[in-house]
Each structure stands twice: as C-alpha cells, then as structure tokens.
Amino acid sequence: MLSRLGDIAEVINAEIVGDPAYGISGAGTLKNALPDQISFLANRQYSEYLRTTRAGAVVLAREDLQHCPVNALIVKDPYLGFVKAVRFLYPEPAYQSGIAPSASISNSALIHASVCISAHVAIGAGVIIEENVYIGPGCVLEQNVVIGKNTRLVANVTLCHGVRVGERVLLHPGVVIGADGFGMANENGQWLKLPQLGSVIINDDVEIGANSTVDRGALGDTIIEEGVKIDNQVQIGHNCVIGAHTAIAGCAGVAGSVTIGKRCMIGGASAISGHIEIADDVIITGLSGVSRSITQAGTYSGAMVVSDIMTWRKNTARFRHLDELARRVAVLENKLKKET
Amino acid sequence: MLSRLGDIAEVINAEIVGDPAYGISGAGTLKNALPDQISFLANRQYSEYLRTTRAGAVVLAREDLQHCPVNALIVKDPYLGFVKAVRFLYPEPAYQSGIAPSASISNSALIHASVCISAHVAIGAGVIIEENVYIGPGCVLEQNVVIGKNTRLVANVTLCHGVRVGERVLLHPGVVIGADGFGMANENGQWLKLPQLGSVIINDDVEIGANSTVDRGALGDTIIEEGVKIDNQVQIGHNCVIGAHTAIAGCAGVAGSVTIGKRCMIGGASAISGHIEIADDVIITGLSGVSRSITQAGTYSGAMVVSDIMTWRKNTARFRHLDELARRVAVLENKLKKET
Amino acid sequence: MLSRLGDIAEVINAEIVGDPAYGISGAGTLKNALPDQISFLANRQYSEYLRTTRAGAVVLAREDLQHCPVNALIVKDPYLGFVKAVRFLYPEPAYQSGIAPSASISNSALIHASVCISAHVAIGAGVIIEENVYIGPGCVLEQNVVIGKNTRLVANVTLCHGVRVGERVLLHPGVVIGADGFGMANENGQWLKLPQLGSVIINDDVEIGANSTVDRGALGDTIIEEGVKIDNQVQIGHNCVIGAHTAIAGCAGVAGSVTIGKRCMIGGASAISGHIEIADDVIITGLSGVSRSITQAGTYSGAMVVSDIMTWRKNTARFRHLDELARRVAVLENKLKKET
Known part of the structure; x- marks a missing residue:
C-alpha cells in the first residue's frame, strides 16, 4: 500500500522539497532503498550514499539538502523523523482476539474478550489480563499475574506469580520476570535461602529484550519504571529500581538493590554492583564496572580495549x-x- | 495466619526481649515493616531505621538492643536468624499431585504418584521422577532424565537427554541443563563438531537461576556438587566440576573443563578460562577474569571500575x-x- | 555395537599399529577409557596417562607411539582424528518422522513428510520446513519461517517471523532468533522504537548454543554465514554479519551493525561495540572489549586478570x-x- 509523501511529511512535521503526491510503500538504507522506499541521513559518515541513492525520498537536515537527488523531507533530527515515518508506514500488526484450543487457562483467570492467547499458553489462578493484550505461544503466567492493556508477550515468556505488567509493554521471547532473587544466609559453610517475598512491577511502555531476566524482590518489589528499554540478555537483580526512560544495552548485569536514575544509558556488557545508587542522566559506556554510587550526571567509563x-x-x-x-x-x- | 513470637524465637534460637505471645504474620524491611511483621538489623548502615521502625519485632545483635523500640529477638547472626524466621513463616508451597491433561508423557517414563506435572510439559522415554517433584508449565525433559525427590522445575526448563538431578533442587525458568558443550576440531578452516557423549549431574540442594545454562560433558560428565547456588544467566561449560556449597553470582561464565573448589564465591559477571583449577574457599570479586589456576584460598580481584x-x-x-x-x-x- | 579398528583407521585416514580386527564400541579419556573404547593424545600435558591407559586404542602423533601400550592410530592431528572417529562411532540419532498430536500447526504451513515435530510445538502461517528436520518440544516458529534440510531445533527454541534457517543447522534449547533489535530514537527524553523491518538469515552448518540470541535487522537482515559456531548465551545485535566459519565462545556480546570476518575466533565473555568491522582471521582473547575496527588478521587481547x-x-x-x-x-x- 502506498502512502503519499505529503502525508508522511505531515506526520513527521517535515518541510517537503519535492512531490507531495509521490507514493512511498516502505523504508530502507540510503544504499539499498528502492524508489518506493523512504530513507534518511543522520550520520555524515554515510553522505556518499546520499548522492547516488535510489530512494524515493530522504529524511535529512537542511544542510544536506543540496546533495539530495530525490524528494527530501527536512527536519531537525533526521533519525527521529525517520523513526516516525517508519512507524507511520508500518503500524503495529493487529491480532485476532481469541483463545487457542491448546491454551491451559485457570477458571479463576479474568481475561478480556479482546485478548489473543496463543497455542500452549499456561495461565494460573487469579490472573487478570486487560484489553488487546497478545500472549504468544508457549508463555507461562503463574498465579495472580496482572497484565495491562495493549501489552504484548512475543513467545516463551515466563511471568512468575504476582508479577504486575503495565500497558503497552513489549516482552521478547525467553524473558523471565519474577524468578527468585539470589538471597541467602550462610550457616556453617552452607547456604540457607531467604524466601523471596516481593514481586516485580513493570510499568507502562517498557520493552525487555530476548532472554533478559528481572528478579522478584526479597521483601519489597523490584520496579521497572515507565518507558525503560532493556536489550537482550540483561539481568536485573532483586529490589532494583530502574528509573523512567533509562535504556540498558545487551548483556549488562545489575546486581541486587541497585537504584538507577531516570534517563540513564547503561552500555552493553556493563556490570553494576549491588546496593549502590546511580543518579539521573548518567551514561555508562560499555563493558564498564560500577562498584560505587554515582551521584553526578555525566559520562563514566571503565572499559579496557584490545591491543595486539x-x-x-x-x-x-x-x-x-x-x-x-x-x-x-x-x-x-x-x-x-x-x-x- | 499469626505465629507467636515465642515460637519464632525458639525456631531461630533467639533470646526474646518482649512479649512471646505477640503475633507475627509476615516479614519486611526495618523501614517498611508493619506491626504484624518481623524485621532485622544486620548492616549498621540501616541503624537509623531501627529507632523508628513500626515492625512488630526485630532480629538483631545484642549491641543494637538499646535502640530497638519494639520486641527484639537477639541472635549472633541477625541475617541468618531472620532468614530462618522467614522460612518458618513462609513454608514452601504444597503442590497438588497430578498430571495436567495437556502434558505429553512417554509410556516408558516412571513417575511417582505424588508428582505434579503442569500444562504443556513434555517427558521423553525412560524418564524417572521421584516423590513430590514439581514440574512447572512448558518444561521439557528429554529421554532418560532422572529427577530426585522434592525437586522443583519452575517453568520452561529444558533438561536434555540423560541429565540427572538430585533432591531438593530448584531450577528457575529458562534453565537449560545438558545442551552440547562447545567442542570441535578445525579441518582446513572449517569446524567439525565432537559429539558430546557425557551428561550433567546436578547434586542435592542445588539452585540454578533463570536462563542459566550447564553444558553436558564431552566424554565424562559435568558435575554440580551438593548445595551449589547459581544465580541467573550463568554459563557453566562442559566437564566443569563445581565444588559443594560454592555460590556463583549472575552473568558469570565458566569455560570448559574448569574445576572450582568447595565453598567458593564467584562474583557476578566474572569469566573463568578453560582447563584451570580453583582451590577451595576462593573468593573472586565481580567482573574479574581468571585465566590461570588459583591454588590458595583467599580473595582475588581483577575488575577495573569506572571514572569520569x-x-x-x-x-x-x-x-x-x-x-x-x-x-x-x-x-x-x-x-x-x-x-x- | 562394535566397530573394527581397521574401519576406524580408514575413516580417519590413520596408520594402524596393532590389530585391525580389534573391536571398539565407544570413546573416553586416556585416564578413564575402557578396553572397548578409543582415546587420543593431543596435549603432551596428558602424556603420563598414555603409559597406563586401558583404552582399546589411542589416536596419537608418531612421536608418542613409543609410549603407547595399546593399539595405536597414527595421524598428524590427533584431536581431529579422534573427532572423526567419535563421529563415526556415534552417528547422529535418527528421528521418527511425524507430528505430535499436541503440536499446533497453521493450515498454510508446508511441512515435508519426513519431518519430526514434537509435543507442544507452535507453527505459524506460511512456514516452510524441508526434509528431515527435527523440531523439538516447545519450539515456536512464527509466520513465514523457512527451515532447510536436516536442521535440528532441540527444544524451546523461538524463531520469530520471517527468519530463514539453512541446512544442517543445530539450534540448542532457549535460542531466540529474530527478536527485535535495540533501535530507537529519543524525543524529549523518551524513547521511540524503530520498527525492526529486517530479518535474520542463518546459513548452512551453523550451530548456536543454549539461550543465545540473534536479533533481526532494522532495515536489512542480520546474517550468520555458513559454518559459524556460536556457544551459549551469546548475543548478536541487529544487522551484524558474522563471517563464515567464525567461532564465538560463550557469553560474548556483539552490538548492532558489526561485521566480523571469516574464520575469526571470538573469546568468551568478549564484548564488541556497534558499527565496527573486524577483518578475517582475527582472534580476540576472552573477556576483551573491542571498540574500534580491526583491519589486520592477528591476535588481540584486552583482558585484565585477577591478582590477590x-x-x-x-x-x-x-x-x-x-x-x-x-x-x-x-x-x-x-x-x-x-x-x-
């Protein structure tokens, strides 16, 4: 289906230089986009591809307009503009509501009629699922889990008992929320487990990547605030609080009882020790270890890099x-x- | 349900200063506990919360008694005492025995009548499951797996063929035991896989965290000795032997053919190279790399930490x-x- | 079942010193092999075990023949010879074709009659599965996945929509292929997700370890070339290209848009930053961070190691x-x- 370039310009709030009636059906890189696709230039490193692009239109900054051989959409932040254009061109897929015959659902679960529950899903007692939720194949929801509107569990996700998930949350395959935290006392050389009594609260608009894990709290809850984005294979320990709109890249590990501020960016493969606090607006570069609290916004690094x-x-x-x-x-x- | 404080004192072997008839129904932090909850003071960092706590009782050391405004239970190790109190207040949940209709079970499997097998479980030929085992939804047990009494697989756990699991073992969601080790020869630039003929033996009282993996041995077996506690997203390579009562924190990786001693503590996000030995009672701090054998008990560190x-x-x-x-x-x- | 030593010698192209009619039924280490088992000596560190081995035959280099008390198979590369012998002794298990009654399969999926589909598998619309594929219990194949001949998904594997998997690929439990890459723009402190439009192409003879993840591309595809071997808990970001016959050890993380050359070896727990290129034949030792492109073949290291x-x-x-x-x-x- 073709969208008019003029409509895209309106959606992304761009100045159009070219034909508003031009039809766009998809998106691609400057190098590979076809004439019915839109592209973007955000990083000057790729300027060479602009001059020869076959894209139907390019989202770019005004300074780059002179080198654009095709329709142009001028915005201040071309990557943001492009993301908005792609979201307009590719709206979220709609799911058919209904419950797969192979799903196993407790009689005491409350599930809204608009929900889609896929094959081999297991839903425990007291679970509540709100409107337009999608539960993909193989997901397990233990007892008393609550899931808010428009949330999506892709496949093979496990939510342990009592976990609460907000609205518009996206949980990728293999995610485990609410497994026991790693808490125990030592008695004469042997470990005695502390029953983990807390739960996990995942707030609205959170996304969690494939095979990531968020442990339940020991006494209080582990809390992921709204808008937090977590990449694949990230571990969040018990009783952590991850501040709103913080992003955590792949393979990072956060030990127990860590409080991370709002709008932080934690680099991939970083490791944060337990019982510390990180202020708002802190950036940690990848593969860095953090073992003390960080009280000031700013960028911090701790990674050695290879030489021969x-x-x-x-x-x-x-x-x-x-x-x-x-x-x-x-x-x-x-x-x-x-x-x- | 209320428990008498006097009964709790007896269970944790504490001296009681207060009312033995006082009723306790749960547990919480010093800061947040309610009057029907028990709390503890193990870390002086939290002393300020003792003076104002609303908890019904506090497990603490004798030195802190003077500042305790409520019932007190005096012990030598307050955290250990608190763990024992919580275990008394929150006994393991009992599961109803029985086999979910959606479970798929080989005719040749031997399953004790007391076992609970949940929805969408797949059990292969020759599997043996002993008394009071709980197999949560979505678990896969390939052929010839053996599971000892009172063991619990929470959900979506995979045990590959021939894996042997002891008694009172707890395996969290997404755990994979017995996948092939990473063993291969190179022939003219291409890799030729060595079939992995060994298995994995998980001994009694082991706990393994969400999405952790333990590979099967190449020729002999990979062995996790009794009482080992493994956190989330830990990888144990083929032919490792992890000594009894060792604890391994989240995101650590242990390469193949490593022998770790008894009562070791391996910090989170640490990495241990293949074919080395680590003595008993070794502590490795987090984010540390170990590439040579460690022959002496003690604490070892190798982590750089961030600066601006x-x-x-x-x-x-x-x-x-x-x-x-x-x-x-x-x-x-x-x-x-x-x-x- | 016994194999004649002479037949093994022929398969691995070895010179036999001993009895070609000797019967071998399995394989073991020099230290533990029994008289009906074959073993090998590749690492002089284990020479002491050669003199006292009870193995029925040993694959070794000519220099070690003098100390071999049993039948010997002389080759240039004893480990490679042993791997070939074990592959001969333990051929891949054959699976019975057929579809488990509990599998949930879209009417529009095209599945060859020789395929084995296990319990609780979910297969979406438009999926194509070629000859002799094995799909283990609990696997999820979203719509339009394509799987080539003789490929094996062990259990609880998730392939997201449109992922293409080649022939003779082996995917271990918990593997997730084609989850969304971590791509988003920031608008006034909040993250806006870029829909991930690309897919993942896994070429022939690839093996991917337990709980590893490969993200789908943002615009183009993520590509794993033929013969790549990936260990457990490895993360491959969106739009990466991993060159043919490269091996990546456990717990390594590769950020987005990284191109790794052919025949590289990436050590365990290594982390590679986004948008860089690594040349062919590069070796990165374990726990190393790579943040700039590497243009020359060679060995690179960046790991600190523990001291007291x-x-x-x-x-x-x-x-x-x-x-x-x-x-x-x-x-x-x-x-x-x-x-x-």
Missing part, C-alpha cells in the same frame, strides 16, 4: 607492578630534590 | 604506553646511579 | 593516577636533561 597481544602482554605485565613503579618514581623525585 | 570519561581516557591512553613508561623510569634510575 | 585483592587494590589505585605519574616521569626526564 604482544603489546597487551607487555603493558599488563607492567600493570602488575604499577604500585612498585610509582614508588620508584617517588624515590627518583626525592633524589633529585635533595640534589638540587 | 575524561580521566578514564587519559589514564588508559597512558596504559597503552605503560611498558615504555616503565623503561623510561629504568633509564632515569640508571642515570642517577651513574651520577652518584 | 591487596595487590590489585594497590595497582588500580595507581592506575587512577597513571596520567599524573606519566607527567611526573616527564618532569624528571626534563630535569635530568637540563642538568646534563
């Missing part, structure tokens, strides 16, 4: 004696002070 | 020339030696 | 002032220059 193995070995061998090296420098400084 | 990005960049830039810096220091030392 | 915690603390304290230390050394050098 010979260089690396020489430098790390010196690192193992860095304290000694620093002492030797102090000795030299003292000698020179005495001499002069 | 400008400081970090300056220091890592110097690190890339650390060997050269050390040589320059040696040159200075030689010069000064000659001069004096 | 006191030494570590002293050295990292110095690291936090490394830039200052380098400046102090420069000052000393200048002083000495002026003096001389």
